[in-house]
Amino acid sequence: MxxxxxxxxxxxxxxxxxxxxxxxxxxxxxxxxxxxxxxxxxxxxxxxxxxxxxxxxxxxxxxxxxxxxxxxxxxxxxxxxxxxxxxxxxxxxxxxxxxxxxxxLEGIAIRRPTAQHCGALGAALAKLHLAGSDFERVRPNALSIDAWALLFAQAEAQADNVSAGLSRRTLQELKALEAEWPAGLPSGIIHADLFTDNVFFIGGEVSGLIDFYFACTDAFAYDVAICLNAWCFEVDGSFNLTKGQALLAGYQSVRRLEPGEVEALPVLCRGSAMRFMLTRLVDWLNVPPGALVRPKDPLEYDRKLNFHRHVKHARELGLAA
Amino acid sequence: MxxxxxxxxxxxxxxxxxxxxxxxxxxxxxxxxxxxxxxxxxxxxxxxxxxxxxxxxxxxxxxxxxxxxxxxxxxxxxxxxxxxxxxxxxxxxxxxxxxxxxxxLEGIAIRRPTAQHCGALGAALAKLHLAGSDFERVRPNALSIDAWALLFAQAEAQADNVSAGLSRRTLQELKALEAEWPAGLPSGIIHADLFTDNVFFIGGEVSGLIDFYFACTDAFAYDVAICLNAWCFEVDGSFNLTKGQALLAGYQSVRRLEPGEVEALPVLCRGSAMRFMLTRLVDWLNVPPGALVRPKDPLEYDRKLNFHRHVKHARELGLAA
CATH class of the missing domain: 3.30.200.20 (Phosphorylase Kinase; domain 1)
Incomplete structure (x- = not known):
């Protein structure tokens, strides 16, 4: 900014x-x-x-x-x-x-998306995944599970000053994610940062996706998880199931999720919440003097992670039965 | 910004x-x-x-x-x-x-104006003065000579920390300006802040003037003085006489300066330098913590003021003989 x-x-x-x-x-x-x-x-x-x-x-x-x-x-x-x-x-x-x-690209970024916006976003995300499927270059996701322990090491000593118990919670979760992280899911180009600022709408229609500078090769369902976290939580921290349903239905109207992806969705949501909590935490603790950018709150993603710990099935995120 | x-x-x-x-x-x-x-x-x-x-x-x-x-x-x-x-x-x-x-308005702000730009700017300034001459509302210049002593009072105690001798120089100059400040010059709407950021060009032509939020009712020649200071000094602090000539000739191609204005130009240049030195000094000393804007250097205008102390006649600023 x-x-x-x-x-x-x-x-x-x-x-x-x-x-x-x-x-x-x-x-x-x-x-x-x-x-x-x-x-x-x-x-x-x-x-x-x-x-x-x-x-x-x-x-x-x-x-x-x-x-x-x-x-x-x-x-x-x-x-x-x-x-x-x-x-x-x-x-x-x-x-x-x-x-x-x-x-x-014309269009405006919607700060408080409705379920309709979430549905359109889901479809746009799936179109992105299909459009990228024959792109030949590969870029590993530098901010996925292999990077998290190192990221946290930069912040661990001060984590509990940001929120009591954050250090313990994070270490436990990192261990759990390490054990449960799925492999072999359908993969290809993912946007990896499709927050509301990066999606333009005109009326209810997606008019453009921008800011591809985190794009990489990773599981499509991980991109879906990033979007569920970025688009379907309310400001008060609650998960809006209607928005989750709209996003997932929109996605599946273009690209059907495979059974393995459905099964992995809850853990991918936890992992995606971890990724943004960690990068925000590191930024939060390293604001340079005279910075022109205010860091984003890492605890927003700590709370999302906490929500996902209780999710057992993608149905609870809005997946049609 | x-x-x-x-x-x-x-x-x-x-x-x-x-x-x-x-x-x-x-x-x-x-x-x-x-x-x-x-x-x-x-x-x-x-x-x-x-x-x-x-x-x-x-x-x-x-x-x-x-x-x-x-x-x-x-x-x-x-x-x-x-x-x-x-x-x-x-x-x-x-x-x-x-x-x-x-x-x-289309156009781009020129950071390093040439003499050609200065000439076009001078003509645009005179057109502004003429266009505003039948505007019926009046707004006194809140940042002219009556305001300077009060402005300096906010900064005086710390002035010498910004530059050795600044306090003494400024007090002397304020006194001199008080004694020499002209009255009864042709007046009307002036822009009062026509720096390079506020003038758009396409090619060598002025395509627009913006940011009228310091505009007020004051002597036209004071606006000319503000522009001479803002447009005709080089980065190294030297006054570029060719640019001064171009600016004043451009101005006079649209509106002829009266003898009283010509005579007053040197002191108006000192006053205009004082005005920007003072507001910049106050801003410099009052940067709020977490400010998103870097303050501008007050000493740039202290140096311009010093140049004008040695100017005896508008010819030395570029006025055609």
């Missing part, structure tokens, strides 16, 4: 001169995306988003993300399409950072 | 329903304007800027600013036009703040 890198007008004009997308009419730094700097860019040809990749995104991963978005857009998914410059490259350098220009 | 107030999608839709400008297609918080929250807003009809007025802008002043922009736009000046809702009002409330929707 910040402009980390300021782009000077001369630099932008020189950068744009390598593309065939006209000249600048206006550009504004926008509060979108937590990791990168984004500008709304209007040229004599169209509107775009100019992204400067900041340090949290590994530069060696960028070709994967760019290729993925180009692949998904070609398949008809409404996602930002990285535009190639005259040399046929979508990735350049601007103001000292790697940079890309993507097509602009 | 920050989004102080987050606007929820439902609230925006309800607000827009009181206007005849279509429905939302997208909106993004933008890093523009230091005092207020601004959103780029695209509807089914056109693009707009949605502004939420934050606490530093006095609510009782808002009707003046709104009426002024409507007046100037009607006169053909390229400035944001506040759009009236169906009740004929341009000022409403959104997310707990006073809010207005203005037309979107």
């Amino acid at each position: 910040a402009v980390y890198t300021e782009v000077q007008d001369e630099d932008l004009s020189a950068f744009l001169a390598t593309y065939d997308i006209g000249t600048v009419l206006s550009y504004k730094g926008i509060a979108e995306g937590v990791e990168n700097t984004n500008y709304f860019l209007h040229t004599t040809v169209a509107s775009y988003i100019l992204t400067l990749y900041e340090k949290r995104v590994k530069e060696t991963d960028l070709p994967f993300f760019i290729d993925l978005m180009q692949h998904l857009a070609k398949k008809g998914l409404n996602c930002p399409l990285p535009v190639n410059n005259r040399k046929g490259e979508a990735l350049g350098r601007l103001s000292g950072r790697p940079a890309a220009i993507c097509t602009f | 920050a989004v102080y107030t987050e606007v929820q999608d439902e609230d925006l839709s309800a607000f827009l329903a009181t206007y005849d400008i279509g429905t939302v297609l997208s909106y993004k918080g933008i890093a523009e304007g230091v005092e207020n929250t601004n959103y780029f807003l695209h509807t089914t009809v056109a693009s707009y800027i949605l502004t939420l007025y934050e606490k530093r802008v006095k609510e009782t002043d808002l009707p003046f600013f709104i009426d002024l922009m409507q007046h100037l736009a009607k006169k053909g000046l390229n400035c944001p036009l506040p759009v009236n809702n169906r009740k004929g009002e341009a000022l409403g409330r959104l997310s707990g703040r006073p809010a207005a929707i203005c037309t979107f």
Whole structure:
């Protein structure tokens, strides 16, 4: 939610001169995306988003993300399409950072989604999984179960200052997840961060998915679990079963979950809650002085994890019997 | 440069329903304007800027600013036009703040203006002065000479920690300005904050002036002095006479400076430097913990003030003989 890198007008004009997308009419730094700097860019040809990749995104991963978005857009998914410059490259350098220009997607992010939104999101997620199924590149999920113990090690000493008992709860859960984590589920490209900020709607319809910078190769059902956590809990911490039903029905209207996925859904929900609790906890404990971004509350995900500990079957998350 | 107030999608839709400008297609918080929250807003009809007025802008002043922009736009000046809702009002409330929707202006702010830009800026400033000359409302300049002693009183005790001797220099200069400050100059609407961020260009042409929230009734030549300070100094602190010549020639191509204004220009430059040094100094010394905005350097304007102390005639600022 910040402009980390300021782009000077001369630099932008020189950068744009390598593309065939006209000249600048206006550009504004926008509060979108937590990791990168984004500008709304209007040229004599169209509107775009100019992204400067900041340090949290590994530069060696960028070709994967760019290729993925180009692949998904070609398949008809409404996602930002990285535009190639005259040399046929979508990735350049601007103001000292790697940079890309993507097509602009209309739509608004819904902060308090209804069941209708959850249904549309579920279908969009399944379409993403299908559209990515013939993408040939692979990127392991760097924030899945293998990473969690190390993440927690960075935070363990201070965890109980954030919430009494958090350290013990987390260690127990990490052990349980280690034992129960499923293998061999249907896998492919997952978004891995499909929070409400990353989904645009016009009316009740999904008009675009954005921010593919956590996308990776992992179990499709894990992506479903991430969305159940991000979309179907109320502000008071309660799970809204109607929204869960809508999300899962929407998903299955496009891609049917296999029996193994259904069975794994509760543990995947716990794992996904763990992943976001941990990264938020580490961020929470490491706010640099003068930070422009307020960290998100890790305990929101601790509470979600606690809810999922009592779930025995995907039906309790809204799966049709 | 920050989004102080987050606007929820439902609230925006309800607000827009009181206007005849279509429905939302997208909106993004933008890093523009230091005092207020601004959103780029695209509807089914056109693009707009949605502004939420934050606490530093006095609510009782808002009707003046709104009426002024409507007046100037009607006169053909390229400035944001506040759009009236169906009740004929341009000022409403959104997310707990006073809010207005203005037309979107294309163009980019030039950080390092050339002499050509300075010339175009000078002409645009004079056009603004002429366009405002039959505006009937009056707003005294709350940040002119009468305010400076009080402003400095807030900072005096710590001034020498910012720069050795700053306190003594400033007190002497305040006294001199008090003695030399001109009266009876041609007056009317001035922008009073026409820094490079507030002027948009397309190519070498001025495409728009924005951010009228310091506009007030004062001497036209004081506005010229503000622009000389904001546009004609180099990063190293030197005054670029070619830029000064271009700015003043551009101004005079539209509105001729009177002999009294020419004579007063050097002292007005000192006063304008004092005004920005003082407000920056107060901000510098009062950064709230967790502030999202980095304060601007007051010493930049202390150095400009020092330059102007040696100027005897407007010719030294670039005025054609």
